[in-house]
Amino acid sequence: MNGIQMVDLKTQYERLRHRIDPAMSEVVSSCTFIKGPALKEFETNLANYLGVKHAIGVANGTDALQIALMALDLKPGDEVIVPSFTYVATAEVIGLLGLIPVMVDVDINTYNIDISKASSLVTSKTKAIVPVHLYGQSAPMEDVLAFADKHNLFVIEDNAQAIGGDYKMSNGTPAKTGTLGDIGCTSFFPSKNLGCFGDGGALFTNDDDVAAKIRMIANHGQPQKYLHKVLGVNSRLDTLQAAVLNVKLEELDDFATRRQAVAAAYDDAFENIEHIVCQKIPAYSNHVYHQYTVRITNGQRDELQNFLKSRGVPSMIYYPIPLYKQEAFSKYHNDIPHEVTEQLCKEAISLPIHTEMESNTQDYIINSIESFFEK
Ligand SMILES: *Cc1c(COP(=O)(O)O)cnc(C)c1O
Numbered sequence: 001m002n003g004i005q006m007v008d009l010k011t012q013y014e015r016l017r018h019r020i021d022p023a024m025s026e027v028v029s030s031c032t033f034i035k036g037p038a039l040k041e042f043e044t045n046l047a048n049y050l051g052v053k054h055a056i057g058v059a060n061g062t063d064a065l066q067i068a069l070m071a072l073d074l075k076p077g078d079e080v081i082v083p084s085f086t087y088v089a090t091a092e093v094i095g096l097l098g099l100i101p102v103m104v105d106v107d108i109n110t111y112n113i114d115i116s117k118a119s120s121l122v123t124s125k126t127k128a129i130v131p132v133h134l135y136g137q138s139a140p141m142e143d144v145l146a147f148a149d150k151h152n153l154f155v156i157e158d159n160a161q162a163i164g165g166d167y168k169m170s171n172g173t174p175a176k177t178g179t180l181g182d183i184g185c186t187s188f189f190p191s192k193n194l195g196c197f198g199d200g201g202a203l204f205t206n207d208d209d210v211a212a213k214i215r216m217i218a219n220h221g222q223p224q225k226y227l228h229k230v231l232g233v234n235s236r237l238d239t240l241q242a243a244v245l246n247v248k249l250e251e252l253d254d255f256a257t258r259r260q261a262v263a264a265a266y267d268d269a270f271e272n273i274e275h276i277v278c279q280k281i282p283a284y285s286n287h288v289y290h291q292y293t294v295r296i297t298n299g300q301r302d303e304l305q306n307f308l309k310s311r312g313v314p315s316m317i318y319y320p321i322p323l324y325k326q327e328a329f330s331k332y333h334n335d336i337p338h339e340v341t342e343q344l345c346k347e348a349i350s351l352p353i354h355t356e357m358e359s360n361t362q363d364y365i366i367n368s369i370e371s372f373f374e375k
Pocket of ligand 1: 060062090160199
């Protein structure tokens with residue numbers, strides 16, 4: 001079978017272009033490229049969707065994380081706890097600001113931060129924690145919040161992979177992922193669950209002062225034009241991207257449903273394959289499947305990947321090397337190795353999943369995997 005992709009952006013665009021093209025066209029014909037009406041509209045729509053007071057568009061998800069740390073007034077030398085199994089951006093911005101990323105291991109069932117291992121990492125310099133909602137399901141937020149409360153830490157949620165996901169509090173109250181900490185951050189990179197046509201990102205918060213500060217920092221530190229209160233950055237979400245996102249936000253729940261159907265078919269098929277262990281979904285979270293990622297427990301993950309490649313089935317290893325083993329982080333003397341992160345780097349493999357998966361394509365992928373394990 002030809003042309004199987006990890007993510008099929010083209011077919012999704014074809015399906016939605018009758019709504020996206022006019023929205024983009026309106027921005028172009030009105031030349032409202034910077035801070036245009038579609039951006040304001042999107043920020044309002046996103047805040048309403050998430051149930052937060054403020055959503056602020058920025059240039060990308062990495063900037064969102066950086067601006068969040070800046071808005072909370074963290075100072076060089078302050079320590080920030082992050083999981084060691086995540087995309088580099090989460091820890092990179094911490095180091096860039098002169099803060100110290102302190103890495104903590106993750107849980108083998110959910111692949112998310114293991115709070116039980118975080119207490120021993122707290123020092124008098126620890127000021128914040130950045131849980132990552134990896135692959136599309138929430139970190140254990142009530143545990144994170146209780147931990148943060150106990151140690152007086154800010155909580156910045158890296159929601160780049162789980163936008164649209166649902167968290168359920170232990171008392172039954174629902175919340176969207178990314179809205180429980182002090183600041184939530186997300187990315188609109190094209191392949192993310194809510195993706196635009198280039199780079200984009202956003203921060204969300206319920207705190208009016210923090211929101212004002214985020215806006216100021218993202219705009220060269222100016223509360224008003226030519227008055228520069230702090231050193232800031234130039235990080236904007238283009239109006240064109242906001243126009244695309246306004247259309248796609250209306251589809252976000254449907255996107256999740258489509259991804260969940262693909263995941264359910266994989267789950268069913270893999271139930272009887274001894275060496276495949278699927279990600280566990282905890283009671284407090286649903287899963288919006290930015291990635292469908294399983295563990296291959298017989299040591300043949302890389303062989304499986306090569307076999308699938310030979311059959312035209314792409315797959316990805318997110319992430320092959322623990323962050324603390326990356327040269328960029330060598331100076332932080334993180335407490336290594338982390339048992340679960342090491343294991344996931346060797347065992348995890350992500351399979352094609354997106355909003356346009358055809359059942360015959362998925363059958364082919366599943367048959368290919370089955371035949372590998374029947375060899
Ligand atoms: C994609 C991603 C980011 C960064 O977003 P960009 O828009 O690419 O800068 C940060 N954290 C996680 C977990 C991500 O998946």
